[in-house]
Amino acid sequence: MSSMKLGVNIDHVAVLREARRVNDPDILNALYVACANGADQITIHLREDRRHIQDVDAYNIMKHSTLPVNLECSINRDILNIVADLKPHRATLVPEKREEVTTEGGLDVVGHEDEIAYAIELLHDYIIPVSLFIDPTIEAVEKSKKLGAEMVELHTGAFANIYAMLNSSLSSSNHSLKELELPRNELSIRVEKSLAEITAAAKHAKKIGLEVAAGHGLNYHNVHEMMKIAEITELNIGQSIVARSVFSGLADAVKEMKRLTAR
Numbered sequence: 001m002s003s004m005k006l007g008v009n010i011d012h013v014a015v016l017r018e019a020r021r022v023n024d025p026d027i028l029n030a031l032y033v034a035c036a037n038g039a040d041q042i043t044i045h046l047r048e049d050r051r052h053i054q055d056v057d058a059y060n061i062m063k064h065s066t067l068p069v070n071l072e073c074s075i076n077r078d079i080l081n082i083v084a085d086l087k088p089h090r091a092t093l094v095p096e097k098r099e100e101v102t103t104e105g106g107l108d109v110v111g112h113e114d115e116i117a118y119a120i121e122l123l124h125d126y127i128i129p130v131s132l133f134i135d136p137t138i139e140a141v142e143k144s145k146k147l148g149a150e151m152v153e154l155h156t157g158a159f160a161n162i163y164a165m166l167n168s169s170l171s172s173s174n175h176s177l178k179e180l181e182l183p184r185n186e187l188s189i190r191v192e193k194s195l196a197e198i199t200a201a202a203k204h205a206k207k208i209g210l211e212v213a214a215g216h217g218l219n220y221h222n223v224h225e226m227m228k229i230a231e232i233t234e235l236n237i238g239q240s241i242v243a244r245s246v247f248s249g250l251a252d253a254v255k256e257m258k259r260l261t262a263r
């Protein structure tokens with residue numbers, strides 16, 4: 001089986017920083033720690049509303065990263081110009097809605113064909129390979145290939161939500177979903193259906209010559225399901241890693257402050 005690359009998304013460290021608009025936690029510390037502890041790639045998302053990663057972060061990360069940087073961005077022209085200047089190792093085009101809490105679905109590769117084709121062409125002019133963040137459907141995979149992308153990232157958010165509900169671990173599911181009221185056997189059927197869709201999309205993508213990544217909502221409970229899909233060779237994971245680090249690192253943080261404040 002081919003090896004799996006782990007892309008660590010460090011956006012969520014910047015979410016915490018932006019809550020106070022100070023440089024703490026420092027995104028470059030997150031970069032160094034991820035690079036030194038097994039990440040194969042750094043993933044960041046320069047959102048139009050700059051709710052976490054700022055332009056200066058993206059430039060600093062490009063300068064200091066010892067690993068390839070996968071830069072997620074929308075097809076907004078101003079953003080694309082910044083990405084062209086940053087020259088990341090890859091750009092992943094994602095949909096953005098200003099009012100969303102997080103990326104809610106894949107790119108509409110059919111409805112926004114012309115804009116996406118323009119974005120891919122522009123990025124290719126700057127020798128930046130392009131991945132498209134899409135829903136796991138054969139149609140979206142086919143269209144991504146036709147548009148000239150080198151890679152697709154299959155959106156696993158819907159799978160992750162249903163999986164969390166089935167396993168009664170609501171911590172990582174979207175609490176507003178109507179599926180919360182479904183009986184267990186229905187949830188189980190939906191998890192299997194979702195996994196079958198991701199598997200079929202991954203197989204088809206590989207068959208037609210696309211590299212295949214997956215991401216969104218993947219965590220310590222559900223990631224093993226992605227490991228079973230041989231065609232997926234990269235996972236981009238952020239929220240769950242940063243969320244876990246609050247607890248795996250909080251003990252040391254409290255102890256050190258107690259040491260410094262002991263009389």
Ligand SMILES: CC(=O)[C@@H](O)[C@H](O)COP(=O)(O)O
Nearest residue numbers: 011045072094101102103216
């Ligand atoms: C496209 C994607 O799945 C990630 O970029 C993720 O969306 C990052 O987190 P935010 O949605 O909070 O920006």
Ligand SMILES: NCC(=O)COP(=O)(O)O
Nearest residue numbers: 009215216217237238239
């Ligand atoms: N493209 C998905 C990503 O980068 C990380 O998503 P999440 O783990 O923060 O949900």
